[in-house]
Amino acid sequence: MTNGKKKRRPAGSYRAPVEASPPRRGLLDSLFSRPQGATPMPKLRTTLGRGLATVLTARPIVIAVPIVLLVEWGILLAVGFQGPFSLLSAVFGVPPISTYADVVLSSSAFAPAAGGGLGGAAGPLLGIVLFLTANAAVHAWVTTASVESLRTGGITSWSARRALHVLPVTVAVGVVNLGLLILANITQILGGGIGFLVFIGLLTAGVYLFAFAPAIAADEDRSVPATLSRAVRAARMPGANNLSLAALYAIPAFALLLAPVPGGTIGVNPSVAAWAISIALNVVQASVVATFAYRYLCVADVVPEAPERSARG
Secondary structure, three states, rough: OOOOOOOOOOOOOOOOOOOOOOOOOOHHHHHHHOOOOOOOOOHHHHHHHHHHHHOOOOOOHHHHHHHHHHHHHHHHHHHOOOOOOHHHHHHOOOOOHHHHHHHHHHHHOOOOOOOOOOOOOHHHHHHHHHHHHHHHHHHHHHHHHHHHHHHHHOOOOHHHHHHHHHHHHHHHHHHHHHHHHHHHHHHHHHHHHHHHHHHHHHHHHHHHOOOOHHHHHHHOOOOOHHHHHHHHHHOOOOOHHHHHHHHHHHHHHHHHHHHHOOOOOOOOOOOOHHHHHHHHHHHHHHHHHHHHHHHHHHHHOOOOOOOOOOHHH
């Protein structure tokens, strides 16, 4: 993504701003219109490797992982949370995987029985808001740092400033995926087998439809609705294998979220092994965020705009 020329970075966005406001369109038309033609999206193995390499060579991201985990664990202990520590393996994850962890953490840490100072009927709801916003901030910064690294080969303070522009999009993505999780819980009335399949399907759909949105916000200047609709169109480009990537990420990530981490099932002092595993998993989670950023940058120039809304008589 870099060359021998001098690195240049516009103040507001890497990409040229939109020249004119797009015509007013119907919501369903803009969200679910399917782009036509083939896509230059690289192969899954290539993008996964590039995402991992981007994070491993980005020292700020690698350093941030254990710091963020330590801070979040300290806050959880302060409100009475005692485990399982494995829920912290998705702090740097892609929603709705990270959103699911937020729901479980808030329900455990802020419930009246937890003994925390923020207990009560409104405790879990407040916890969801706090965790969702905090993880949205983490997701926004990791995405902007990945985009800057992919564009210029380095990470500067620009990524932190640009993350403030991306934050409303990552919050919106978290809220939408929270709605998908609520819907998934309602579908459990279908029974254990079918209900679980629907639950996994909705997790995959959340990753599939909205994983590109933070990268779009980091690289372009669009409104939140326009960013979400463009993310859906980019995901549905023919031949991109984005649904396969979403399933390849969502299913194992959800399984790891439920699996007990050695030495970290319960208790206020996770073992060294639990910390090492959690840090490693979050580095992998961050690499998935970078993977989606790289995949979008590869097709950003060919993702079509939403179709114009038909004029009413």
